[in-house]
Structure formats: C-alpha cells, structure tokens
Amino acid sequence: MRKIIICTAVVLLLIGPSVPHCTAGSSLEAVKKMIGRQDAILVTDPDGRVLISKNENRPLIPASTLKIFTALVALHTLGPEYRFETEFYCDDDDNLTIKGTGDPGLVSEVLTEIARTLATKLVRVNNIILDASYFSQPLEIPGISSSSEPYDAPNGALCVNFNTVFFKKENGTYLSAEPQTPLLPMVLGRVKSSNLTEGRIVLSHNENEITLYSGYLFDHFLRQAGVAVTGKVAIGTVRSDRDHLIYRHRSPLTLSDTIARLLTYSNNYTTNQILIMAGARRYGPPGTLEKGVQAARDYARNILKLKDIHISEGSGISRDNRITARDMRKVLDAFAPYHTLMRSDGRQFYKTGTLHGISTRAGYIERSDGSLDRFVVLVNSPGRSAEHVTRHLIRSMESF
Numbered sequence: 001m002r003k004i005i006i007c008t009a010v011v012l013l014l015i016g017p018s019v020p021h022c023t024a025g026s027s028l029e030a031v032k033k034m035i036g037r038q039d040a041i042l043v044t045d046p047d048g049r050v051l052i053s054k055n056e057n058r059p060l061i062p063a064s065t066l067k068i069f070t071a072l073v074a075l076h077t078l079g080p081e082y083r084f085e086t087e088f089y090c091d092d093d094d095n096l097t098i099k100g101t102g103d104p105g106l107v108s109e110v111l112t113e114i115a116r117t118l119a120t121k122l123v124r125v126n127n128i129i130l131d132a133s134y135f136s137q138p139l140e141i142p143g144i145s146s147s148s149e150p151y152d153a154p155n156g157a158l159c160v161n162f163n164t165v166f167f168k169k170e171n172g173t174y175l176s177a178e179p180q181t182p183l184l185p186m187v188l189g190r191v192k193s194s195n196l197t198e199g200r201i202v203l204s205h206n207e208n209e210i211t212l213y214s215g216y217l218f219d220h221f222l223r224q225a226g227v228a229v230t231g232k233v234a235i236g237t238v239r240s241d242r243d244h245l246i247y248r249h250r251s252p253l254t255l256s257d258t259i260a261r262l263l264t265y266s267n268n269y270t271t272n273q274i275l276i277m278a279g280a281r282r283y284g285p286p287g288t289l290e291k292g293v294q295a296a297r298d299y300a301r302n303i304l305k306l307k308d309i310h311i312s313e314g315s316g317i318s319r320d321n322r323i324t325a326r327d328m329r330k331v332l333d334a335f336a337p338y339h340t341l342m343r344s345d346g347r348q349f350y351k352t353g354t355l356h357g358i359s360t361r362a363g364y365i366e367r368s369d370g371s372l373d374r375f376v377v378l379v380n381s382p383g384r385s386a387e388h389v390t391r392h393l394i395r396s397m398e399s400f
Contacts, residue, residue, distance in 0.1 A: 063353025
C-alpha cells in the first residue's frame with residue numbers, strides 16, 4: 001500500500017498542472033449541455049481559441065446585449081471624447097431659441113446650470129422657441145410601445161429627463177417625486193389620468209409633448225435664475241437672418257461616460273439617441289432611425305466584417321434584431337479596450353439582455369494575468385436563464 005501511495009504522488013506531481021484544465025474541460029462540457037436548440041454559447045480565450053461553442057452560427061435575438069454593438073458604432077462614428085451640444089440663440093426682440101442635437105443627458109440639474117449661465121447673458125426673455133429639427137419627428141422605434149414604462153420613452157432632438165415625469169400623491173395633492181424637478185401644469189392631466197398615487201409617466205410625440213415639456217422646464221429654471229420671461233413657449237427653428245448664438249452648452253459627459261451609464265442602466269432611450277446621432281453625423285441631419293441603422297450596418301459589414309447580423313434599432317428592445325454568437329464575439333473583440341465601461345462582478349465584465357422568453361449575457365472574464373476571455377450566451381428558449389448558464393461557466397473557469 002505504501003508503494004502505491006508513493007507512485008500516485010509521483011504521478012500527480014508530473015501531471016499536476018494539467019489536472020485543473022481537465023476538470024475545467026469536463027465542466028465546460030456540462031455547461032454546453034445546458035444550451036438548447038434555440039440557444040447558443042461561445043467562449044474564447046484571450047488569443048481567440050475556442051474553449052466552448054454550440055450553435056454559434058445561429059442568428060438569435062440578442063435583447064439588450066445589442067447595446068454593446070451600438071456603443072461601438074457610436075464610438076467609431078463620433079469618438080470616445082464626443083460631447084453632445086445644445087445651442088441658445090437670441091434675436092433683437094429678446095426671443096430665445098433653443099436648438100437641440102439629441103443630448104440624452106439634459107436632466108434638471110443640468111438645466112439649472114444652463115439657466116444660471118444664461119442669466120449672466122440675459123436680463124429678460126420674450127418667447128422661448130424650441131428647435132428640435134436636428135432629428136426628424138416623430139421617430140418610430142421598433143419594439144417601443146406607448147406604455148408608461150421608462151424603457152418605452154420616445155426619442156427626439158430636444159428632450160429632458162429622459163422624457164419621463166416622476167410623481168407622487170400626498171394628502172390628495174400631486175407633487176414631483178424629485179426635489180430638483182417641478183411638477184409642471186402641462187403634465188398634471190396626464191399624471192391624474194394614470195390613476196397612480198406614485199410612479200412615472202412617459203411623455204410622447206403627440207402634439208410635440210416631449211419638445212414642449214423641455215421648453216416649459218427651461219422656462220421654470222430661467223425664472224428661478226432671475227431671468228424675466230414674458231412670452232410663450234412655442235415650436236420653431238433657428239433663423240439665421242435674425243438669431244445670433246449666445247451660448248453653446250457642451251455636455252459634461254463624454255460619449256464614453258454616456259456609454260458607461262447606458263450599459264449600467266440598460267437605457268433604451270439613450271442608446272437610440274446615440275445611434276440616431278451617429279447616423280446624422282455619418283449622413284447629415286436630420287437624424288433618423290434609418291440613417292442610424294445604416295451607419296450600424298456599414299460598420300458591421302466594413303469594419304467588423306460581421307456576416308449574420310440584422311439590426312432594426314439599437315437598444316435591443318425589438319425582437320427583429322438578430323446576431324450570432326460568433327458575430328457577437330467579434331463585437332466583444334472590438335469592445336475589449338472599453339470593457340471597463342461595462343458592469344462588473346468579480347472577474348466578470350458583462351451586459352445582460354431580457355425580453356419575454358429571451359435571456360442573454362455577453363462580456364469578459366478576467367484572468368489572473370489581466371487578459372480577457374470572451375463569452376456569449378444567447379438563450380432564446382423560454383424559461384431558461386443566461387445568468388444561470390453563465391454562473392456555471394464562471395465556476396468552470398475558476399482555474400483559468
């Protein structure tokens with residue numbers, strides 16, 4: 001018995017380094033068995049060698065993992081340091097014209113700072129004119145419905161607070177649920193008709209609601225900053241023969257900052273804003289979804305050399321979007337320099353996606369030396385979970 005023990009110890013010493021990989025290999029095969037006919041998985045090491053694959057050439061619904069690809073399109077077209085701009089013009093009659101170019105970061109706190117800056121340049125304002133012509137209207141996004149959910153917020157060139165209004169009801173009175181944002185009279189009817197005591201309503205394109213809401217919020221913050229506003233809020237355009245630029249606001253957020261936020265919160269509105277802006281930059285204004293999608297298709301075909309991708313919008317909310325795990329891995333290869341913009345959990349940098357009956361996950365697993373494995377899990381079988389598959393995958397790769 002003693003001789004057998006010694007012999008076994010010697011063998012283990014000789015083959016020890018390969019044992020974890022053999023164990024990992026069998027564990028990876030177990031993960032592979034979790035993938036059904038309507039699912040796909042692909043995992044590659046930092047050098048592109050395939051560690052596990054199944055159905056990697058099958059086009060499947062990516063859900064919100066598509067945001068990684070859309071982020072790449074914007075980074076390629078606009079640049080990581082790009083900042084959205086909003087322009088302010090004045091004429092001899094003290095009319096203030098505000099021209100938007102799609103900044104998704106115009107929230108109440110930013111509007112407050114803009115109003116304070118304008119107060120150093122203006123004493124009074126007559127009419128507030130809103131120019132949202134940089135994007136065509138209305139913008140129809142496949143998969144976006146008219147629900148009250150924030151993920152269904154519409155897109156536009158001049159929008160504030162993600163086109164949503166957060167409210168609550170106290171002692172029979174409706175109030176804003178955000179101290180930095182007033183509850184404006186123009187949305188009170190919509191709030192009351194929701195029959196909610198608290199919650200969020202989503203504004204729409206109907207009767208220029210999203211654009212007018214931005215104007216009334218600017219009106220509020222200008223008054224708060226000490227500017228006398230005497231006229232009305234109306235839709236219009238910049239008139240080059242009469243209007244002169246008095247201030248150009250550049251977003252405090254770079255495109256990289258914006259992408260980090262949209263990937264963290266999976267914001268559909270922001271994702272399609274940057275896609276439409278990429279289309280406007282590539283083909284000229286007005287920005288349209290069609291131009292954004294064309295810019296995405298050109299990038300997929302000419303730069304990433306993707307073969308099996310179909311894009312109908314940028315956020316992944318449409319069930320018409322399709323991509324293979326193989327092509328998503330190419331997306332991850334290109335996004336690797338920006339992987340820290342993604343959510344992280346331990347060694348994992350990732351983006352999830354969820355639609356009814358759809359569960360997806362894609363990203364990176366960091367090795368001990370800092371290099372990155374790529375993983376794509378596309379689950380299109382109802383009742384199954386990409387997170388469940390990924391959890392087993394991470395466990396199988398702990399020795400890597």
